[in-house]
């Protein structure tokens with residue numbers, strides 16, 4: 001902008017001295033402004049798409065540094081959780097992302113569940129059964145972490161969609177899955193030029209299952225979105241790696257595992273200073289991973 005003002009003053013002088021064609025000068029001014037304006041747009045996405053990748057230690061002081069990894073305060077619901085029978089956990093099966101554990105630090109966590117088709121129960125439509133099953137699973141987890149339903153996917157941290165998950169390759173064949181959960185890390189603008197390293201999830205859950213198995217699948221996938229990014233080797237846990245004939249509720253071991261995850265340090269949920277004046281969208285979508293269920 002400064003160059004533009006200087007240029008316009010300069011152009012004004014030329015105009016007054018030489019009586020150059022006014023339209024010609026305006027044309028050159030527009031061309032110069034476009035050139036100045038274009039340069040940052042072309043360069044910034046390259047510069048600002050890097051912050052979500054892990055930086056070597058010597059680069060942590062640069063403009064693309066990430067938040068420091070540290071634990072968040074334990075949510076009150078988990079502070080009060082006591083497993084009197086001490087049934088253990090499967091924390092050793094949980095994978096942190098390269099940026100740390102997928103814990104939530106802002107509550108309530110906002111969940112969008114795709115609504116049923118308006119005319120329900122017609123032509124074998126299973127969408128109301130699917131919807132009820134997912135809502136019940138949301139309510140079950142709400143006992144352990146605060147969740148709230150929202151009306152649009154744009155307002156949600158977790159989006160649950162009634163869709164067929166992608167086919168999974170097994171050797172030379174492809175196998176159908178009951179559900180799939182994906183996460184994405186992005187930088188969310190905050191006040192005072194700060195950016196929060198945040199996560200959002202999408203669950204894709206097919207409706208062609210019994211109500212009981214739908215609820216079990218929703219319970220399992222929601223467990224992933226709340227931070228349990230891994231599977232239990234024990235059949236009586238909701239996060240058991242395979243679907244079973246008689247689904248089980250959320251177990252004490254599931255919550256013991258959840259509590260240990262929320263005690264871990266992570267970069268996720270902490271803020272970093274915003275870099276330059278780039279539009280926040282240039283920071284988004286740098287990491288995605290999916291967990292599939294059979």
Ligand SMILES: [Zn+2]
Pocket residue numbers: 220221224230231241291292293
């Ligand atoms: Zn799973």
